[in-house]
Amino acid sequence: MTRTALTAVVLASLAAWAGAQGSTSAADKLRLHRANRALLTDLVGSGVRLAAADQPVTRAEACQQTARAVGLEVRRAAEANDEDRVAELGGHFEVLVRDGLVPALTDADGVVPADSPEGVRLRAVRAGAAADLDATAAALPAADAALRAKLAELRERLK
Amino acid sequence: MTCQSVQARILALPDPRQLPDAFRAHVAACPDCTAYWKQAARLEALVAALPVPPAPAGKKTTFLEDLAAEALVFPKVTTTPSRGWNLPRPSVKALAGLAAALLVGVGVWSATKTVKPVAVVKPPAPRDALLEKVVQRNVALAKARTPNDRLDVLAGLAEELASESRGLALVAGADDMRLVAEWFRTASDGVVEQAGRVPPNALTPDQRRALLARLTDRLAEAGRAAEQAATDSPPHAQPALRSIADTARDGQTKLRALAAQQGA
Numbered sequence: 001m002t003r004t005a006l007t008a009v010v011l012a013s014l015a016a017w018a019g020a021q022g023s024t025s026a027a028d029k030l031r032l033h034r035a036n037r038a039l040l041t042d043l044v045g046s047g048v049r050l051a052a053a054d055q056p057v058t059r060a061e062a063c064q065q066t067a068r069a070v071g072l073e074v075r076r077a078a079e080a081n082d083e084d085r086v087a088e089l090g091g092h093f094e095v096l097v098r099d100g101l102v103p104a105l106t107d108a109d110g111v112v113p114a115d116s117p118e119g120v121r122l123r124a125v126r127a128g129a130a131a132d133l134d135a136t137a138a139a140l141p142a143a144d145a146a147l148r149a150k151l152a153e154l155r156e157r158l159k
Numbered sequence: 160m161t162c163q164s165v166q167a168r169i170l171a172l173p174d175p176r177q178l179p180d181a182f183r184a185h186v187a188a189c190p191d192c193t194a195y196w197k198q199a200a201r202l203e204a205l206v207a208a209l210p211v212p213p214a215p216a217g218k219k220t221t222f223l224e225d226l227a228a229e230a231l232v233f234p235k236v237t238t239t240p241s242r243g244w245n246l247p248r249p250s251v252k253a254l255a256g257l258a259a260a261l262l263v264g265v266g267v268w269s270a271t272k273t274v275k276p277v278a279v280v281k282p283p284a285p286r287d288a289l290l291e292k293v294v295q296r297n298v299a300l301a302k303a304r305t306p307n308d309r310l311d312v313l314a315g316l317a318e319e320l321a322s323e324s325r326g327l328a329l330v331a332g333a334d335d336m337r338l339v340a341e342w343f344r345t346a347s348d349g350v351v352e353q354a355g356r357v358p359p360n361a362l363t364p365d366q367r368r369a370l371l372a373r374l375t376d377r378l379a380e381a382g383r384a385a386e387q388a389a390t391d392s393p394p395h396a397q398p399a400l401r402s403i404a405d406t407a408r409d410g411q412t413k414l415r416a417l418a419a420q421q422g423a
Contacts, residue, residue: 024285024286024288025285026330027330028285029327030327030331030335032285032286032287033287033331033335034335035287036289036290039290040289040290040293040342041338041341041342043290043293043294044346046297047293047296047312047316048313048345048346050300051309051310051349051353052349052356062301066301084284088284092291092294095295096298099298099301100298100301100302103302104301
């Protein structure tokens with residue numbers, strides 16, 4: 001009797017826990033796959049370019065292209081008033097800039113002379129990234145103040 | 160001296176109409192006790208007027224003591240004046256009744272109270288797990304310092320794409336599946352191409368051998384899983400899964416050739 005009751009309680013708890021995880025249904029999975037197919041095509045290609053980027057400047061350029069692709073999708077989602085998508089993609093955009101692009105630029109700064117041709121390319125990457133951050137932050141809805149603040153902080157780190 | 164004890168003594172008097180001096184002052188000053196005394200005196204007068212034989216002496220006292228013993232009327236009053244407050248002690252039945260009434264009251268209140276509108280919490284929107292993984296792979300590739308690390312991350316991306324194809328096979332259309340197969344081909348070809356571009360001095364021969372063997376095994380496993388999934392999937396998903404298996408086999412062949420070419 002006790003064992004049965006305990007088993008029922010454990011199963012109910014597990015079911016509640018699983019339900020709280022926001023699991024994605026098959027329909028949601030397919031819908032998201034179709035919504036992100038162009039972006040995923042870009043990001044798979046970006047991954048291959050990043051794997052091939054064995055120089056600091058080319059890595060920074062590849063990072064900026066990757067982040068730009070996601071930033072563009074954030075802006076499209078914002079224009080469509082798709083708040084959930086803005087939040088999801090905005091988070092990815094932030095991660096790519098914070099953990100990918102900014103460190104890549106920092107690494108490149110340490111080894112690339114500012115007045116060299118690579119230095120010029122690096123400045124172009126920095127300027128392009130700043131423009132992407134500005135455009136994405138400007139497109140965010142008013143409710144996304146937290147994300148806008150994070151992007152503003154990243155913008156400062158690009159200087 | 161309390162009103163209760165005064166009124167009990169009035170009731171116990173042989174003739175309430177003759178008020179003793181001991182509590183005359185209290186009755187004179189207390190409207191309640193005055194009213195009680197007047198009622199008792201009137202009752203005594205009415206009883207005396209009844210056409211019945213007079214009660215034996217002491218009968219009333221005995222009767223009141225019996226009632227008091229059974230707690231039906233005021234408790235027996237002693238002649239010693241009490242000090243301080245004499246609060247009545249409620250009986251167990253009274254307490255139980257009070258508790259029951261309280262419970263009923265709480266129940267009625269709960270049932271009839273105005274229900275406040277509950278704030279509806281919006282459930283978290285579903286997120287694209289594959290997109291998240293691919294973003295993380297891109298970040299990892301940006302951080303990877305060595306060709307070895309980059310190839311491992313890229314092979315992991317290929318594995319995730321192959322896994323996605325198996326997960327989508329039951330719900331996605333042929334076009335969706337074809338696209339995932341193309342992504343896998345992009346990643347797999349990238350693995351083979353980058354494996355061939357690893358600088359000669361970047362790895363020792365043992366490291367190179369281990370790297371190529373690892374990459375070959377990972378592609379082989381992805382291909383086997385896709386081939387297996389093809390046998391259990393709807394017909395429209397099978398070509399894409401078999402395409403993934405073919406791509407993986409092609410990659411293995413090229414990696415083995417590379418290993419042979421480089422003496423690894």
